[in-house]
Amino acid sequence: MIGVLGPEGTFSEKAARRLSPGAEIRYFRDFEEVISAVEVGDADLGVVPLENSLEGSVGATLDSLLRHDVEIVGEINLRIRHCLLGRGGAEGVRVILSHPQALAQCRGYIKRRFPEAELRTTGSTSHAARLAQEFPEMAAIADAEAAGRYGLAVIERDVQDSDENVTRFAVVGRSAPAPTGRDKTSLALYLERTEPGALWEVLGEFATRGINLTKIESRPSRRALGDYYFFIDLEGHASDPQVKEALARIRERAAVTRVLGSYPRTD
Amino acid sequence: MIGVLGPEGTFSEKAARRLSPGAEIRYFRDFEEVISAVEVGDADLGVVPLENSLEGSVGATLDSLLRHDVEIVGEINLRIRHCLLGRGGAEGVRVILSHPQALAQCRGYIKRRFPEAELRTTGSTSHAARLAQEFPEMAAIADAEAAGRYGLAVIERDVQDSDENVTRFAVVGRSAPAPTGRDKTSLALYLERTEPGALWEVLGEFATRGINLTKIESRPSRRALGDYYFFIDLEGHASDPQVKEALARIRERAAVTRVLGSYPRTD
Known part of the structure; x- marks a missing residue:
């Protein structure tokens, strides 16, 4: 399940x-x-x-x-291909409903086509579609399939701001899959902000071992301005000797080194 | 102006x-x-x-x-200290209005106190306060000062999820300020994702010259998944010899190196 x-x-x-x-x-x-x-x-x-x-x-x-x-x-x-779904046509739309991520992915479209519309966030795109059933002045941004499920018409297709969505x-x-030889590992790192060059040194543990990073993204720690967690994805499994060695070196230095998982790559 | x-x-x-x-x-x-x-x-x-x-x-x-x-x-x-503003008390609140950033900063509070409330995004916190004037079932998340300006009561103070907000x-x-000796420089960098270790090398140009970074944050380029701009703040002015040299070396390597500004530090 x-x-x-x-x-x-x-x-x-x-x-x-x-x-x-x-x-x-x-x-x-x-x-x-x-x-x-x-x-x-x-x-x-x-x-x-x-x-x-x-x-x-x-x-x-x-x-x-x-x-x-x-x-x-x-x-x-x-x-992700978003559609504008509603009970009627585009003319009557006064309120646009969707999950905040979906509204953000269609920000340019909404501003251009519905500059006066009121935007309401919902817990999910399909929740937006369910609500839009009830009121003709509301439209939802959701998957085309939600139209059929909630008895709505597709007012417009592909309303996301870029097709590269x-x-x-x-x-x-609950349990880690065994290595397949073509894996990816996701990490969360927290470095003390008082150590300049710390991120550079951490990245060096990977670079000097020939470990490719496929993602590095920062996210506020919610403790103070300019204080971040780094989310890193790398090619390899946490049990690979090179990855294991890099992680051991990083653990000596980072305040938090958390392996979120090692799993088969899809790309 | x-x-x-x-x-x-x-x-x-x-x-x-x-x-x-x-x-x-x-x-x-x-x-x-x-x-x-x-x-x-x-x-x-x-x-x-x-x-x-x-x-x-x-x-x-x-x-x-x-x-x-x-x-x-x-x-x-x-x-930033957010308040919940409205015409009446907390009991009647069915709809909470605010800028998406403010709603996100109060996500935990809203979920705890108003799990059933409908959330609507507005163009600004004060726009939310102006709208909340009109309907007793609406409350706005905004600055306490907006209460007086828009004739609303402060229903609850300090509703942000952390006081470190x-x-x-x-x-x-339009024109860059002269160096003060205590400046900060903001950069946007775009590296070709096909070059592993490129970010490490860029950070090395700063680290090896003793230039402190006060921020490094990634942001999707909106071109493809895993493709980012990096926004970096460093201590120093773009006209400082060390910073100038590091930027020249980075320009040889990065697809885009844009200095967003050099300006006096506040901290």
Whole structure:
């Protein structure tokens, strides 16, 4: 049973169905609930968005991964094509509803086509579609499939600001998969800000061992301005000798070195 | 005349008044309009939020700084204390309005105290306060001062998720200030993702010259997943010999090296 953000029709569910077409799906109210359900065994796996090519990291997911004892066991890249869904045509639209990430991915479109519209955030894109059923002046930004599910018309397709709109989802579980020879490892690092050059030294542990980084992203620690966690993805498994050695050296230096998971690469 | 996000009562205006208490203020609808007004001479200076200690970079500002020919000429750190403002008490609140950044800074509070409330995004915190005037079931998250200005009561004070809630504002102008001996330089870098270790090498140009970085933050390039701009702040002026030399070496290597400004440090 796979946990995802609900109600039915979210992009998380679409990613989960790509992972396992016949799996039973259970819906949760937010990403933290999905991750926490996996931790306590209420779901076998969870599928949550990690980052998007237009908007970057999904902060709520990264924060939850740090707080809960779960492992990233896989990844799924899904091309996101947003549609404007509603009961009528574009003329009557006064309110646009969606998840904050989806509104941000369509910021340019909304400003251009509906400069006067009121924007309301919802817990998910499909929740927006469900609400838009009730009022003709509301439109939702969601997946085309949500139109059929919630009895709405597709007012406009491909309203995301760029066709290069891809979301990377993490598959979250309780036990780490064995190395496949083509793996990726996700890390969270916290360096004391009082040490200049610390990030450079950490990156050097990877660079000098020929370990490729596929992502480096910073995220506020929420402690003070200019104080960050770094989220790093690298090619290799945490049990590979070179990666193991680099991590051991980094642990001597970083205040927090947390392996979020090693899992098969999709790209 | 200083341009800020309007209507009156935003935190941007508060930062601008700290910079220059008696200055004439002109209000714009979004950060891009503020920056573009400075570029074409419709405002002498602009004050826009750059980053927040809880939520990180303000993407819309960074994107606009890359698109317009302006200089960061100063910075202002402002402690942000959000209040819940409304016409009545907490009991009647069904809808919470605010700027997306403010809603995110109060995410935990809203979830705890108003789990069922509908969230609507507005162009600014003061815009939310102006709207909340009209309907008793609406409350706005905004500065306490906006309560007086828009005839609202303070329902609850300090509703941000952490008291370490500081926003760093950039002062934007058309001409670079002269070095003061205690300056900071802001850069945007774009590295080809096909070059592993490129970020490490770039950071090395600073580390080996003893140049301290006060910030490094990544932001999606909006071209592809895993493709980033890096926003770096360093201690020193772009005309300092060491900084100049490091920048020259980085320019040979990075696809884009853009100095956003050198300006006096506040901390």
